[in-house]
Amino acid sequence: MGAQVRMAVAEPIRSRTPLIGRDDELAEVRMRLTDPRVRLLTVTGPVGVGKSRFVAALAEDVSPAFEGGGGYLDLTDTEPARDLDDLVAESMTDLSTAASGFPALPRDQRFLLVLDGCDRLTATLATRLTGLLSAYPQLTVLVASPARLGIYGEVVVRLALLQVPDPTQAADPAALSQIPAVRLFVERTQAIRPDFRLTDANQAAVAELCARTDGLPLAIELLAARMALSSPQRLLAELDRDIGSLAGSGSDTLSRHHSMMAALESSLDLLSADERLLIGRLAVFAGYFDAAAAAAVGGTTPEQTCQLMAGLMDKNLLRTAECPDGDLIFRLFRLTRRYLLQDLQQTEDYRAIRRAHAEYVLALAASGPDSRGLDRAPQLELVGSWHEDILMALTYLDESGDKVSMGRLASALRDHWRTGWLTEGIRWLTGSGRLTPQGAGVLGELLIEKARLDAAEHGYSGDLVAADRLSGTEQGAALLDLAGYLFAANHGEQASRLTEAALREFTRHQDMRGIAHARYVLADIASSAGDRKKAIRLCRKALSGLRELPDPAGHAAGLERLAVLLIGGPGCARKELEQAVCALGAAAGLRASTGHVAPPALSTAVVYAESLARAWLGDQAVDECLAAGAAQPADRAIAEAITPAERQPTVRPRSLARQRNEHLLTRREWEVAELVACGMTNREVARRLGIAEWTAVNHLRKIMRKLDCSSRVQVAGWITQRGRNAHDEAEAG
Known part of the structure; x- marks a missing residue:
């Protein structure tokens, strides 16, 4: 094996501490890099992910496999216009020039060249490296770059963010400490506070801190550096107030960036003016969005939006997720969004962008379950992400005084509120002023579901929805909707009272369909209470009213x-x-x-x-x-x-009481069987006889076993057939 060449232009960033959470990636990239067919491998990823440390550790590990040795070149301070030609063109094309500090590359032995600090040179490097790789067939180049170079045959490896905990899921300190992002935070904190430990008291704050960084190693190291005089809980509060708190020195991190703001600005400096404008507007989204959403707030055509977003993805400024149908959705990194949002809030366009965002969320919510609407979020396990944007849209509409749109949006989110956000849904609906019948019905259902029946009834009769917010047939429809929910929840008396109120409102406005609907509900209530004659009478009146329509x-x-x-x-x-x-x-x-x-x-x-x-x-x-x-x-x-x-x-099935003993049915079983033959449900049977529903179910099971019946229909058929026989016998006698 040839001598290991070391160059004098710069020293690589050597990892004085173990790389955490990178074992699988190191193994995979090591295998690719030692493959002779791989000539150019670019390690890329968002700023602060640790590209330089990764390639340095990788090069040190694999360089013995290259018989010609390896060399490292740091291009961080290289000016694109001139110094690149001096260091790359001269040092790599005329490699015998001693002034370059770089010895000649071997042509007959494999050699590994590591290029770091390529942030501003990707376009020039693409041209230079194409020629260099052609001239030196045994050369392999490993590059750390914020974006792929775009050279044919380039192998691109995107470093993943460290795994972070889910702050909403409880975990014991021992399990939490094994998650890579938490492990890095704890180890870097213990370097300056050896007595620091994860405890039940601080684990929630540590988990939330790591989640806020998205698992970005630079941000985690900068947070840990502040633990000398702070606590996780206090750091969390500081981070909420100012992203500028993520700053340190060369003793806190091996990164060339000593603050997150500087790191983010260096990454954003690589963008074109149009890319910078679009990503600034995308900061209005708290969670995932698709290309259509980006176009809605970006003020660009769909074609322009896709082109600009492709550039942002290449520069590792967008996270992506794949939908079940193969479409991609995107989101900004949390810290990037925080930084951009601070700037966006100072612009004249901020309110217009918030309006466009709210209108887009409203359109999604109203688009229904069969479209690309908000109900895709639960399917993609992105409900939480959509929830943040929902609250942002509702907040904007509330602050801007657009109560109508606010009510429409809150009303369209019925299924979303029921996935765990009942209290928030009720709060937004009750604060929306006058609601449509749909909104009033949604509010009633949420109140019922939250077991707040008294509050629900109060809401529809006074402060929440009632006459001062709804009028005419809208009020009638709202009252009728709530009555239906109350009836389903076995509150027949309340349901009847509200239905009567709805009937009066419909009658006052001569709404025949509303009148009929109210009478049908009253018929259901009467039937459930055992008043069949009243139910039939109401049903006939309702049908008569609809006759001319x-x-x-x-x-x-x-x-x-x-x-x-x-x-x-x-x-x-x-x-x-x-x-x-x-x-x-x-x-x-x-x-x-x-x-x-x-x-x-x-x-x-x-x-x-x-x-x-x-x-x-x-x-x-x-x-x-x-x-x-x-x-x-x-x-x-x-x-x-x-x-x-x-x-x-x-x-009359009840006349069969004389034959009770014929089939060994008890008195209660006969009563249950007769009511089943009348078409009553178990709940209705229990209510009629004053027994528990489960008791009614047990009686029915015994009846079916004694009569050798396999269904309620067979029980009813047996009862009615015996009734016909009894009637025939009575007439014959």
């Missing part, structure tokens, strides 16, 4: 609702049953002709009601009634449905 879907739903009530009663006259089944047939005909599909809950209820009707009337009679109903014009079907059928002797 051109609303096939509403007509179908009304017919189905009424039929379900008629069939599910505890005592059913045959004529009533036939009328109800005809209504189901008419509804099916309307849905078939218009393509409207019943909501899932109503569709399930219709299927169940039809199964009960078949148990009462038999398949042939039901099929005939369905066909007759489907053949009727809608107006005639509605007219017949809202006209009570003639009363005839009814078949």
